[in-house]
Each structure stands twice: as structure tokens, then as C-alpha cells.
Amino acid sequence: xxxxxxxxxxxxxxxxxxxxxxxxxxxxxxxxxxxxxxxxxxxxxxxxxxxxxxxxxxxxxxxxxxxxxxxxxxxxxxxxxxxxxxxxxxxxxxxxxxxxxxxxxxxxxxxxxxxxxxxxxxxxxxxxxxxxxxxxxxxxxxxxxxxxxxxxxxxxxxxxxxxxxxxxxxxxxxxxxxxxxxxxxxxxxxxxxxxxxxxxxxxxxxxxxxxxxxxxxxxxxxxxxxxxxxxxxxxxxxxxxxxxxxxxxxxxxxxxxxxxxxxxxxxxxxxxxxxxxxxxxxxxxxxxxxxxxxxxxxxxxxxxxxxxxxxxxxxxxxxxx
Numbered sequence: 001x002x003x004x005x006x007x008x009x010x011x012x013x014x015x016x017x018x019x020x021x022x023x024x025x026x027x028x029x030x031x032x033x034x035x036x037x038x039x040x041x042x043x044x045x046x047x048x049x050x051x052x053x054x055x056x057x058x059x060x061x062x063x064x065x066x067x068x069x070x071x072x073x074x075x076x077x078x079x080x081x082x083x084x085x086x087x088x089x090x091x092x093x094x095x096x097x098x099x100x101x102x103x104x105x106x107x108x109x110x111x112x113x114x115x116x117x118x119x120x121x122x123x124x125x126x127x128x129x130x131x132x133x134x135x136x137x138x139x140x141x142x143x144x145x146x147x148x149x150x151x152x153x154x155x156x157x158x159x160x161x162x163x164x165x166x167x168x169x170x171x172x173x174x175x176x177x178x179x180x181x182x183x184x185x186x187x188x189x190x191x192x193x194x195x196x197x198x199x200x201x202x203x204x205x206x207x208x209x210x211x212x213x214x215x216x217x218x219x220x221x222x223x224x225x226x227x228x229x230x231x232x233x234x235x236x237x238x239x240x241x242x243x244x245x246x247x248x249x250x251x252x253x254x255x256x257x258x259x260x261x262x263x264x265x266x267x268x269x270x271x272x273x274x275x276x277x278x279x280x281x282x283x284x285x286x287x288x289x290x291x292x293x294x295x296x297x298x299x300x301x302x303x304x305x306x307x308x309x310x311x312x313x314x315x316x317x318x319x320x321x
Contacts, residue, residue, distance in 0.1 A: 025129035025200040028086040029074045031060060031067060032133035032152065039064065045117050054119050058092050066177050073178040074134060074151075077185065081193055091126045120310035123156055127283075127311070129203075130163075130196055131156050136181055144171035147180040151188075153196050157284070157312030158209050163195035207248030207268030210284045212291075213315040214239060214262040220319025222302070223259040229299050236262055238300075242291055243267065288314035 036042055036055035041063070043056040060067055068089065075085050095118075123131070135150040146169045153163030169184030216223055224236040236257055243264060244250045251268040269287045272279045285308045295302040295318070305317040 023200075023204075024083050025196060026084040026086060026127070027078060027130045027132055027153075027196075028088055028091065028126045028128040028156075029071050029078070029132045029134060030057065030088055031055065031071070032135040032150070035135045036060060043118075047117060052117075054117060057088060057122075058096075061089055061092070069178045070136065070181055071134070073182055074132070074185070077182065077189055078132075078193075081189075083193070083196075086126045086128050088126075091122060095122055095125045116309050123310045124308070126156075128156050129200065130154065136177075138177065138180075139168065139171075141171050144173055145175075145180060146171045147177065147184045149181060149184050151185070151192055153192065153199075155199065155209070155312075157310075159312075160209075162199035163192050165189065165192035203271055207251065207270055208282075208312075210267050210269055210287070210312045210314070212243075212252075212264040212267050212284075212288055213313070214264075215315060215317050216260055217317055217319040222319065224257070224262060224318075225259040235300075235302075239291065239295075242294055246287075246290060284308055284312055284314045288316055292316055 031041075033055055036057075037053070039060070041056045041060040042053045043059075044051050045054050071088060075087065079085055131154045133152040133154060135152075137148045139146045139148060148166075148168040150166040151164065152161055154160065155162050165185070165188040167184055167188050169180055172180060172183065174180055214224065222235070224234070224239075226235050227233060228235055228238060239262065240254060243252050248268040248270055251266065252264050253266045254262065255265045256263040267287075269284070270282050273282050273286075274280075285306060288306045288308075292304045292306050294300075295304055302318055303320055305321040306314060307317070308314045
């Protein structure tokens with residue numbers, strides 16, 4: 001009987017340890033684009049000749065006294081449930097002090113560049129798996145107030161919505177917006193978090209979805225139809241074979257392919273890789289660098305430059321750096 005009891009205890013302990021060690025997605029909570037636009041916290045960005053509006057998070061923090069309290073409340077609710085967090089205000093400060101985060105990434109040899117929006121750069125600094133966009137509205141019924149909220153969980157690499165929750169709290173005499181928000185969110189947050197975990201579990205099984213583009217510099221004498229190796233295989237086919245070998249379960253889609261460019265979408269890359277016996281996080285840049293190093297070796301000897309845009313897009317420029 002004693003042995004059975006000890007066995008059951010060890011099983012329960014092992015299961016508890018397993019769940020305690022289960023990885024959860026890193027998240028960052030931001031005010032939604034709708035909230036920023038409604039409250040006048042937007043700025044313009046010149047995206048290669050097209051003017052687009054994007055949230056001005058820094059000004060929102062400086063001018064809205066409730067914003068920090070509201071985001072802190074949601075951060076607290078998520079932290080209580082074991083989710084690793086990135087603080088938006090800290091990310092913004094890091095971004096401002098990081099001189100390496102430039103708006104233009106250019107070729108050393110040709111000066112050609114690719115613009116990156118402040119939001120793309122913020123994602124790269126935060127390095128979160130999930131961005132939670134929060135919208136809230138204050139309702140007034142006589143002396144009572146309530147909060148209507150909407151939470152959207154977005155994959156930071158693809159911007160695809162992976163979880164959502166919305167609702168309205170009970171009217172209350174409370175004057176504190178964070179408390180009203182907590183009362184409204186509590187009955188929904190666990191289902192919301194379950195959806196986040198379902199998505200993260202899918203990433204573990206099927207890999208993270210990213211986009212890889214292949215381009216050539218205009219002054220490079222070869223192209224993607226050039227033949228290499230003893231089999232005289234076209235470079236484009238060689239690259240597709242590499243993608244099939246190194247994506248999770250060989251999952252990717254060749255959306256477009258010409259002699260000058262290739263576009264791979266729905267590219268599933270592993271979340272982690274092993275180095276020196278330790279597990280490290282894989283990202284789009286590192287995955288693309290693997291292909292770049294492969295092409296640099298014999299018999300290809302192709303020098304290339306890797307650039308990234310946000311977290312989920314990388315471009316490899318063939319024929320120079």
C-alpha cells in the first residue's frame with residue numbers, strides 16, 4: 001500500500017512539473033489601432049511613397065493618464081496566469097535608445113534599401129509571440145459606469161488574429177477605470193488565454209509561419225534560372241529543395257517565381273534550435289541566414305545579404321551585401 005501511495009505521489013509530482021515547465025507565448029499588450037485613432041494618437045509614416053497612419057504609442061502614454069493603468073491591469077491578469085510579458089512602455093524606451101534600429105537598410109555596394117515602419121521596428125525589439133490589442137469604452141448610466149472591452153490576440157509574425165474576447169461589465173459606482181475593466185474582463189480571459197495556447201501549441205507542432213523573399217541585385221550576372229552543380233540544377237529549384245529540407249514537415253508555398261525573384265509564403269520554421277547543448281529561439285532572420293550560408297558554400301559561392309521587416313518577413317538579396 002505504501003509503495004502504491006509513493007508511486008501515485010511521484011506520478012502526480014511528475015505531471016505537475018511537466019505543466020509547470022510548459023512553455024507559454026511571450027505577449028505584449030498595446031492599445032488597439034481603433035482606440036488610438038478614436039483618441040487622436042496616430043502619426044503618419046511614408047511607406048515608400050504611400051502615406052499610412054500608424055499608432056503613436058509614445059504620445060498616448062505621455063498624454064493619457066489612464067492608459068498605463070489600464071495596460072498594467074491587463075498585464076497583471078496575464079502574468080497571474082503564467083504568461084511571460086513585455087512591457088510596452090519599456091519597449092518604446094529601448095527602441096528610442098537603440099541607434100542600430102534605422103528606418104533604412106541599405107546595400108553596402110549599391111545603396112538600395114528597404115523601409116521599415118516604426119511598428120515593424122517595435123515588434124523586432126519586443127520579440128513577442130503574441131500582440132494583444134485592447135480597445136475599451138466607458139459607458140455611463142446615471143451615476144454608474146461600466147466598461148465595454150475588446151481583446152484581440154494577433155500573431156506577431158503574421159498579424160493573423162488567433163484569439164478574441166469582448167464584453168461589457170456590470171454597471172458600478174467605482175470611479176477607477178482599471179477596476180471596471182478587470183470586472184468586465186475576468187469572465188472572458190481564461191477562454192481567451194485557452195485560444196492563445198491552442199495557437200502556440202500549433203506553432204510547436206507545425207512551426208511558426210513566416211515569409212521569405214529571394215531577390216537579386218541588378219548588377220549580379222547570375223539569376224534564379226542559372227544552373228549550378230554536377231546536376232546542372234537551376235538555382236530556384238536548389239533553393240526550393242533547401243526549403244523542403246529545413247521547414248517543419250516540409251511546409252511552405254512557392255507563391256511566385258521568376259528568373260529575378262521568388263516569394264515563399266506560409267513558410268513553417270521551427271520555434272527552437274539546438275546549439276552547444278542549449279535550446280535557443282529561432283527567428284526569421286536566423287532561418288534566412290541558414291539559407292544564405294548554404295548558398296555561400298561550394299559549388300554555389302553566392303554572396304548574399306539578409307534583411308528583415310518586422311518579425312515575420314525576411315529578404316535575401318543574391319549577388320552582394
